[in-house]
Amino acid sequence: MKADVIVDAKGLSCPMPIVRAKKAMDQLESGQVKKLETTDQGSVRDFQSWVKQTNHELLNHFEEGGIYTFYVKKG
Amino acid sequence: MAVPTITARQMLDKMNKGEDLLILDVRNEEDYKDWKIEGQKITSINIPYFDFLDNENVADDQIPKDTQVVTVCAKGGSSEYVAELLEKKGYKVASLTGGMKAWSQVYNDVLVYQDDQMKIYQVIRPAKGCLSYVIISEGEAAIVDPNRHIDVYLELVEREGANVKHILDSHLHADHISGGPAIAEKTGGEYYITRSDLQGVPPYPYKPLEEHKHIQFGNVEVEVLAIETPGHTPGSVSFLVNDRFMLSGDTIFVGGLGRPDLGGKAYEWAEMLYDTVFQKLSNLADDILVLPAHYADIQEMNENGIVGALLGDIRKNNRAMQEITKEEFTEIVAGSAQMQTPPNYETIIEINKGQKRVSEEEATELEIGPNRCAVHHHG
Incomplete structure (x- = not known):
């Protein structure tokens, strides 16, 4: 999947992955896609709740080798 | 700043x-x-x-x-x-x-009872609603259902100037890692659990409760009587202390009964729980103080910060302990148990059986979350 911006939050713990994600999101135009990578398992559910209450759209997410990847389209 | x-x-x-x-x-x-x-x-x-x-x-x-x-x-x-x-x-x-x-790792101790012969402390782990007990008599101590942070108990026993003589688990716990075998190893006290709960030979020494129905310690006689109260797990027991205090494990709680489904045999175990409630416990006096191994709701704690209730009051307040048929009882208890299970309970059971070892960090992660061992059916 293609992303307009990639946020590397690997190695960071709460709240930094979402702080970074939000900053990157603010820079995007509506319809653009952001990729977030995090190794913090705790922020996975937080990130899903955060996306749900914004008008962004979670396109895809998966875990591979301890890295959680999310693709989000800006609403 | x-x-x-x-x-x-x-x-x-x-x-x-x-x-x-x-x-x-x-x-x-x-x-x-x-x-x-x-x-x-x-x-x-x-x-x-x-x-x-x-x-x-x-x-x-x-x-x-x-x-x-x-x-x-x-x-x-x-x-x-x-x-x-x-x-x-x-x-x-x-x-x-x-x-x-x-x-999830802090504890509190509250003095439940004391007289010339003994003291009973309730050790509360508020995050998980886990309760354990330290009974002291004449410089000797028994610890019942201890959690894995064993220093909590050892410090309390030391404060009382006592030595650990017995460590008892009322059943094989599914929601937390037992501190029993570790305390036994460190203090030289005897560890007890039922053989029927272990279902195999553990790597740690233990005395089967099936063969030790009377456990004594202290110069004064403090009797800990193991009465089999199956239901929650097939080998669950309660400990009756001096005929006045019932350390009920996960069989009876202040607000409900133990859930019977964690072994995958909800209806079968619910029937065993019925027999416990109506045959074994019905002979016990109403003024026995029931001290369980868990609480599920802060309402179960009284104004002194103790979780406990008279057996008579528990009987009065719990519909499942009143005059109902075995079928109705099984339906209520097994039916209401179909909720979420305690986090990681299968792994925790393996650890408590001694089949698996984990690091301190892994143990902490496994125990994160609430305990869900009680079935509530007031009303």
Whole structure:
């Protein structure tokens, strides 16, 4: 999947992955896609709740080798 | 300026003193609903930390400026972030260091009873609603259903100037890692559990409760009688202390009965629980004080901070313990048990059987979350 911006939050713990994600999101135009990578398992559910209450759209997410990847389209 | 913090121990001490605390839990809604800090004088609100990213003022109309606020998250990072924001705005706030993870590891002890011959302490692990007991008599101690932070018990026993003689598990626990075998190893005390719960030979020494129905310690006779009360697990027992106190394990709680489904045989075990309740326990006097191994709701704690109730009162308040047929009982108990299971219970059972070893860090992670061992059916 293609992303307009990639946020590397690997190695960071709460709240930094979402702080970074939000900053990157603010820079995007509506319809653009952001990729977030995090190794913090705790922020996975937080990130899903955060996306749900914004008008962004979670396109895809998966875990591979301890890295959680999310693709989000800006609403 | 550094963000003000509070340790789980300091917070528990404040709660013990009866101080009013406002907990601002900044985890996501689901995690909050699943498991949160509760206390008799605690007010709790939930605003996820990511809400503060969009609007720093999101909590303003929910927090009074003169109340002590403690921010809480899973591990203490996000709560610091929110505490910093609130402090700048002039709130009295501190972040709970280590978050829910640290909270899951603090304990409290309360003296339940004392006379010339013995003392009974209830050791409470508030985050998980786990209860264990230390009974002291004439310089000897018995510990019942200890959790894995064994120093909590050893310090209490030392404070009393006693030596650990017996360590008893009322059953094979599914919600927390037992401290029983570790205390036995460290103190030389005997560890007891039922053979039928272990279902195999563990790597640690133990005495089967099936063969030790009378356990004594102290110069004065303090009798711990193992009465088999199957239901929660096939080998669950209760301990009757001096005919006056019933350490009921996970069989009877202040607000309900033990759930029978964690072995995958809900209906079969529910029938065993029925026989326990109506045959074995019906002979016991109403004025026996029941001291369980768990509580599920802060309402079960009395004004002295003790979780316990007279057997007669429990009988009166619990529909499943009144005159009903075995079929009705089984339906109520097995039916209401179809809820979420305790986190990681299968792994915890393996550890308690001695089939698996984990590091301190893994043990902490496994025990994160609420205990879900009781079935509630008041009314």
